[in-house]
Amino acid sequence: MDRGGEETRAAAETVARRSYGKLVAFLAARTRDVAAAEDALADAFAAALAHWPQRGVPDNPEAWLMAAAKRKTIDAHRAAKRGNEAAPHLAMMAEELATPTDIQADIPDERLKLLFACAHPAIDESVRAPLMLQTVLGFDAAAIASAFLVSPAAMSQRLVRAKTRIRESGIPFRVPEHEDLPERLPPVLDAIYAAYAEGWSDPMGTDTARREMATEAIWLGRLAAMLLPGQAEALGLLALMLHSEARRAARRDASGAFVPLSEQDTGLWDGTMMTEAEALLRRAAAMNAIGRFQLEAAVQSAHAIRCLKGTADWAAIVTLYDALWRMTASPVIAINRAIAIAETQGPRAGLAALDVLDAAALSQYQPYWSARAHLLARSGARGQARDAYDRAIGLEIDPAVRRFLQARQAALAADPAP
Amino acid sequence: MEYMLVLFSDPKPLFAMKPEEMEKMAGAYYAFTQALQNEKALVDSRRLKIAAEATTVSLDNGKSKVVNGPYIETKEELAGYYLIDVPDLDAALKWAARCPTAAHGHVEVRPIWPMPG
Numbered sequence: 001m002d003r004g005g006e007e008t009r010a011a012a013e014t015v016a017r018r019s020y021g022k023l024v025a026f027l028a029a030r031t032r033d034v035a036a037a038e039d040a041l042a043d044a045f046a047a048a049l050a051h052w053p054q055r056g057v058p059d060n061p062e063a064w065l066m067a068a069a070k071r072k073t074i075d076a077h078r079a080a081k082r083g084n085e086a087a088p089h090l091a092m093m094a095e096e097l098a099t100p101t102d103i104q105a106d107i108p109d110e111r112l113k114l115l116f117a118c119a120h121p122a123i124d125e126s127v128r129a130p131l132m133l134q135t136v137l138g139f140d141a142a143a144i145a146s147a148f149l150v151s152p153a154a155m156s157q158r159l160v161r162a163k164t165r166i167r168e169s170g171i172p173f174r175v176p177e178h179e180d181l182p183e184r185l186p187p188v189l190d191a192i193y194a195a196y197a198e199g200w201s202d203p204m205g206t207d208t209a210r211r212e213m214a215t216e217a218i219w220l221g222r223l224a225a226m227l228l229p230g231q232a233e234a235l236g237l238l239a240l241m242l243h244s245e246a247r248r249a250a251r252r253d254a255s256g257a258f259v260p261l262s263e264q265d266t267g268l269w270d271g272t273m274m275t276e277a278e279a280l281l282r283r284a285a286a287m288n289a290i291g292r293f294q295l296e297a298a299v300q301s302a303h304a305i306r307c308l309k310g311t312a313d314w315a316a317i318v319t320l321y322d323a324l325w326r327m328t329a330s331p332v333i334a335i336n337r338a339i340a341i342a343e344t345q346g347p348r349a350g351l352a353a354l355d356v357l358d359a360a361a362l363s364q365y366q367p368y369w370s371a372r373a374h375l376l377a378r379s380g381a382r383g384q385a386r387d388a389y390d391r392a393i394g395l396e397i398d399p400a401v402r403r404f405l406q407a408r409q410a411a412l413a414a415d416p417a418p
Numbered sequence: 419m420e421y422m423l424v425l426f427s428d429p430k431p432l433f434a435m436k437p438e439e440m441e442k443m444a445g446a447y448y449a450f451t452q453a454l455q456n457e458k459a460l461v462d463s464r465r466l467k468i469a470a471e472a473t474t475v476s477l478d479n480g481k482s483k484v485v486n487g488p489y490i491e492t493k494e495e496l497a498g499y500y501l502i503d504v505p506d507l508d509a510a511l512k513w514a515a516r517c518p519t520a521a522h523g524h525v526e527v528r529p530i531w532p533m534p535g
Binding site (some may be wrong): 120122168169170172173174176 | 508
């Protein structure tokens with residue numbers, strides 16, 4: 001397919017996904033049966049992907065999908081009746097599909113309810129992000145499985161189990177009461193961020209499924225921010241994802257080699273995304289409800305200052321990581337905090353900050369070893385740095401990052417003795 | 419939807435309780451039961467005698483085998499239940515959190531298998 005054709009196909013697919021999610025949410029909100037809603041729409045979605053790229057996206061994609069789903073469901077209902085099968089779900093679905101045709105132009109947007117159902121505390125944490133990608137965005141299990149590095153069979157099974165659980169345990173399709181949001185919103189935002197992180201781990205963008213996943217996760221973040229405009233953390237998450245996404249083009253050089261943040265060409269950072277992220281952060285800050293995502297986005301904002309001033313605001317970054325460390329006690333935060341401390345107080349202070357961590361628990365964690373190696377090398381402890389690089393290289397999966405670490409290690413030996 | 423709040427707790431501290439503590443605990447359960455009744459969410463509720471009083475039966479080659487004690491010996495044992503009728507899991511979870519057992523034991527929330535008709 002030529003490039004233009006590819007773009008048309010991608011555009012049609014995007015519209016189909018948006019409409020699909022809206023219809024799944026609309027149908028499932030009433031029956032609590034996500035699988036049945038998906039079944040009703042599966043053929044319609046496939047037909048849209050086959051027809052729209054050639055014939056163009058219809059004016060009202062939702063009505064088009066709804067009409068196609070209705071035909072298929074009625075067919076299935078008839079077939080089930082002939083087979084003497086009682087099919088109460090199909091009957092209910094046929095009824096639901098019949099209702100909104102009168103109000104074709106306006107199907108209520110229930111996707112936020114679907115997001116809250118997918119990230120309900122009664123759903124296993126590891127399946128929340130995949131479940132959102134499938135039900136709200138219509139990704140198939142195989143694409144999700146490849147992004148999450150799980151076999152398609154295992155991913156399908158987890159998704160089926162989660163949908164059964166929503167139906168059987170009575171998980172509601174409802175936006176929680178305001179007083180419950182502090183407890184119930186974080187899992188929704190975490191799952192969106194997890195979907196983004198899976199897509200982000202393919203910076204070359206060669207893996208289409210992953211690149212799309214990151215784009216779609218940002219779209220989910222936009223949806224949450226739009227539907228919950230008074231929730232500072234929803235805005236903070238979107239700002240964080242936009243700041244990260246803005247740097248996608250700068251994370252690899254022309255030959256595909258990994259470029260660390262400190263060496264990225266800021267000219268390649270996406271100004272539009274960064275501007276939007278900054279505006280979101282300002283809006284969030286005015287709400288006086290600080291949280292993890294706003295703080296992490298503010299860290300990225302302090303890096304983005306490089307575009308204007310040529311250097312990141314390391315003092316601000318240390319302060320922000322201090323706050324994040326108190327809030328989360330996460331080793332990932334501690335490692336980044338140590339790197340920031342090394343920028344303001346020197347590598348020895350950075351190494352001392354790393355020592356607060358339980359080294360045994362992090363012995364298999366690549367970022368710990370690469371941060372250690374980096375700080376040891378800067379402090380002149382070349383032998384220890386070499387060993388730490390060995391550990392980091394052994395743990396790294398991404399070949400481009402591995403080559404980068406190997407180059408850093410080789411540079412140690414090339415350096416003249418201090 | 420109907421749910422059973424299955425209550426698990428350790429009976430040992432009960433034996434050491436002073437009468438006034440016992441009364442306080444009974445009061446907490448009474449208040450919880452009243453709240454369920456007021457909201458028209460209560461279907462049924464019972465407290466069980468301690469698991470040490472249980473007798474367990476199974477059929478072994480068609481012959482009834484009777485064992486002294488509960489099927490499963492645990493520190494926190496099945497102590498009773500509340501059968502409730504509420505709109506969804508979130509409502510059931512809220513009641514479970516208000517149940518006095520949640521403070522000193524565990525409350526398992528199980529959907530009831532719907533019977534046709």
